[in-house]
Amino acid sequence: MSDQQQTFIAHLLELRDRLLRIVVGFLVVFIALFPFANKLYSLLAQPLLSKLPQGGQLIATGVTTPFFVPMKVAMLTAVVISLPHTLYQVWSFIAPGLYKHEKRFLLPLVVASTLLFLTGMSFAYFAVFPVVFGFIVGTAPAGVAVMTDIGNYLDFVITLFLAFGIAFEVPVAVVLLVRFGIVEIKVLQDIRSYVIVGAFVIGAIFTPPDVISQVMLAVPLWLLYEAGILAARLMEKNRKLAQ
Template sequence: MTDSQPLISHLIELRNRLLKAIGCVALVFLSLAYFAQDIYQWLAAPLLDALPENATMIATDVASPFFAPFKLTLVVAFFVAIPYVLYQVWGFIAPGLYKKEKKLIAPLLLSSTVLFYAGVAFAYYIVFPLAFAFFSSVAPDGVIMNTDINSYLNFVLKIFFAFGLSFEIPVAIVLMCWTGMTSANSLRAKRPYVVVAAFVMGMLLTPPDVISQILLAIPMWILFELGVIIGGLYAGNDTAETEQAAE
């Protein structure tokens, strides 16, 4: 009975932190719900700017004009609440970490948030204008590009998540180097394979167009190089601390 008490207390704390995270997302969603149409208009701006004259977006489903903006607003609410959600994650795992582990995990949680936002911003401000201009320019004669609002939403959300997750590469590399799964020198030796893998991942994670695939693969390669540099520094600091402790 005594052994089960810590487990029960951890489960209760996990439940409370999950409820706080969900409550934060719900609160942000309720705050943004009034602006749902404006948020969708902002998301649609890159496509609308690339559409030919007199072309508009359409709704092929009766309920799409109502549900699509609120679906987007819910996703935006989660994006906005990510720092608080990660804070709850940190609050749950921090008591079980050593001091050295806390020094690593806290910066990684912060940097992972910033990198995810950077990936989403890169997709919106760089990839979308180029990709949509390309799609519009290659439309066959007599074909008007009228995109369904729900299909467009699903498309951009996939791109957002693909770029947001891909920008987490440095965090993943630092963790692998720190835990000893690999080393910076080993990753440098595998650079040619990583470059090929980046372009393959770009092909798998993005729609079938060359522009978005290249615009995802190149940042993944750059982020890999950044992760190798930082991972080498973390591994070096960890080795230095171990030697100092042994002395």
């Protein structure tokens, strides 16, 4: 067997080991969270429950829904909690194949993108959910009791978590576009007005039809875009100084 084949097999074995460690890390966290699945769902549902009239509650329309929905919440929580371990395994696999300057660029980017995604989820939970659910409950017609199915509620909040988590990745996207020469900083500045309009369009798509929640997504998108331009400018300045 040639050296190239041996190296390829060694990489496959290491990839298998890293994937196995990722799965084991997730399972350990999930098993630890399993007894608290119902409490985790109650915590997730608190933004809506706090806006319902006295005696209001969520309902389960499926036979197995009361069991499987909290399990899904526990699994998603386990994914988030085990994310640092997962990223460490991924980084340990790819880092040996990177140059030193690539490591200096990618490692902070991976850390920043992870923190930004988690920040976006936290912003959605603590700032957006109370406004959105307050609007939904407040606009219900007289005589209509708001009793959302727990499965539908989970799908809705996951959509908002992803929307805000991805939206908060805008600075990383801007830095990558500039770093790889796809777009110049001046062009990003010139299209600022289009980006603002696009942010409000995205806010209208991913939030309920009220102005407040749309603004709560659109304004952070715009500010994060500006932060990305600033970070890209600093990166370019440091790279020129290094040269």
